[in-house]
Amino acid sequence: MDPDSSLADLFKSALADASKASNLPTVEDDTQDLINRILETSREVAKRVELLSLFSPNETLEDISTNNLPYLFVPYVLAEVENRLRTNGRQERLARVRSIEDQYRAFHNALHTYEIVPESLSSLYSKGPTKTADPAKRRELKIKQYKQEKEFRSKINEIKQRQGRKPTPSESTDFDHIASLLSRTGAGVEDEESEWDEHIRELTIHLHRLFWIQAWSQIDSLEQETELLRNAPPSPKSGPQTTAEKGADAWRLDVPQSGSIFDGRGPLVDQSGKPQRPFKLLPGGAPDRVRLQGQVFQPDHRLPTMTVDQYLEIEQQRGNIITGGGPQSEKELTTSERLALDAESDGTMFGEVKQEEKRQKDESWARYTDTHPKGAGNMMNRG
Numbered sequence: 001m002d003p004d005s006s007l008a009d010l011f012k013s014a015l016a017d018a019s020k021a022s023n024l025p026t027v028e029d030d031t032q033d034l035i036n037r038i039l040e041t042s043r044e045v046a047k048r049v050e051l052l053s054l055f056s057p058n059e060t061l062e063d064i065s066t067n068n069l070p071y072l073f074v075p076y077v078l079a080e081v082e083n084r085l086r087t088n089g090r091q092e093r094l095a096r097v098r099s100i101e102d103q104y105r106a107f108h109n110a111l112h113t114y115e116i117v118p119e120s121l122s123s124l125y126s127k128g129p130t131k132t133a134d135p136a137k138r139r140e141l142k143i144k145q146y147k148q149e150k151e152f153r154s155k156i157n158e159i160k161q162r163q164g165r166k167p168t169p170s171e172s173t174d175f176d177h178i179a180s181l182l183s184r185t186g187a188g189v190e191d192e193e194s195e196w197d198e199h200i201r202e203l204t205i206h207l208h209r210l211f212w213i214q215a216w217s218q219i220d221s222l223e224q225e226t227e228l229l230r231n232a233p234p235s236p237k238s239g240p241q242t243t244a245e246k247g248a249d250a251w252r253l254d255v256p257q258s259g260s261i262f263d264g265r266g267p268l269v270d271q272s273g274k275p276q277r278p279f280k281l282l283p284g285g286a287p288d289r290v291r292l293q294g295q296v297f298q299p300d301h302r303l304p305t306m307t308v309d310q311y312l313e314i315e316q317q318r319g320n321i322i323t324g325g326g327p328q329s330e331k332e333l334t335t336s337e338r339l340a341l342d343a344e345s346d347g348t349m350f351g352e353v354k355q356e357e358k359r360q361k362d363e364s365w366a367r368y369t370d371t372h373p374k375g376a377g378n379m380m381n382r383g
Contacts, residue, residue, distance in 0.1 A: 007048050011071070012182050014041040018081050019175040026084050038081050046074045061114040066197050069204045070181040072110050076211055079103035079218070080174065094229045101222045104215045116208050124148060125216045145213070152210040159203045174214070177207055231270055336361075 005013070017038045024031040049055070054068045079100045087093040111117045124144060181204055269275055315321050333341065343358040345351030 007045065007052070007071075008182050010041060010048070011045045011074075012179055014038050014045060014077065015175040015179040015182070017041070018077060019173045019179070021081070021084065022173050022175070026086060031084075032086055035081055035084055039078070039085075042074065042078050042081060045071075046078065049074060055110070055114075057113055059114070061116060064114065066201045066204065069201065069208075070178055072107070072114075072116075072208065073178050073211065075103045075107040075110070076215060077175065077178070079107070079215070083218075090229055090232060094226065097222050097226055097229070101219060101226075104219050104222075107215055108212060108219075111208055111212050116205055117212050118209075121148065121209060121212075125213065149210065149213050152206055152213070156203060156206050156210065159199060159206065162199060174211060181207070228276075231274075232276065233270075 017034060021031060021034050021038060024034070026032070026035075049071050054071055055064065082096065082103065083100050085096060087096050112122070124141075181200065312321070339354060339358050339361070342354035343351060345354070
């Protein structure tokens, strides 16, 4: 960072490096070094903007020159770059989230001070989708916000086409948009009353509103992350577990998991049932995945496990099948006929037994006919 550089050159340098860092992996040490340099340069830009008193709460939007309008993006740039810094541990990340959220809110407050954001846009985003309990209203609100953001992007491309510039490519970053404003306003060729200045001013204001929407989404996400970090379980003790502690947990089925949400070994949900960390519904092993995949396309009914012949054979062994009957049974004696024939065998012990059985059967039938008149058991469904 050159201390003799102008404010515009210093801001351009920070934006160019930020655009480059946005396409680099944040886990690399070189990327982290670049992000730290960008933050140092951006903080120097913010300090110079304050020393030069480019903005005053007593002024209105008309009082701010077009050349100074892009410097309202400085808090937004600081928040975007700082959000890519690597952190270690929950407390450090919590402090970082608070700092990033403060930068986004400073950007919001500046736009509200100069009434750059219209009241209709502010009321649309006054209640975030995550704070709406009704799913239908939440979906409707998200659709309206998406349409509003899409409308701003189309207006920005329309203004650029009127200026003879190509529409914004999809791979361009937010930092490239801001840098393009600095290259135009810092050229020194436009006049405050010229048509060119009006196009640049209109483009800058629409970019302010678009980035205001994006900052609002980031604030909503940061608030959810803050709540998650505050409700996270404490980190495990570094000391070894004593014998008494091991014995106390040996019989428990719900042994507390050692770890936190950052190492993936902490509890799955908190006391209210809210998930604390990502989890998988299906096992991750290849054999399990193949087994579960083979169970997808199957009949929706139970398939037979044996043939009909096998089933009848088992039922016959259990004694659940009645045999006999048919034409061959017409020639055979009934039970009563067989008993009457056996009772006529006089002079034998077998005949006497059968005669006694026949007598008891006849007496039982006589008692039944005395108490049950003929036809009493068949009322032809008359009740």
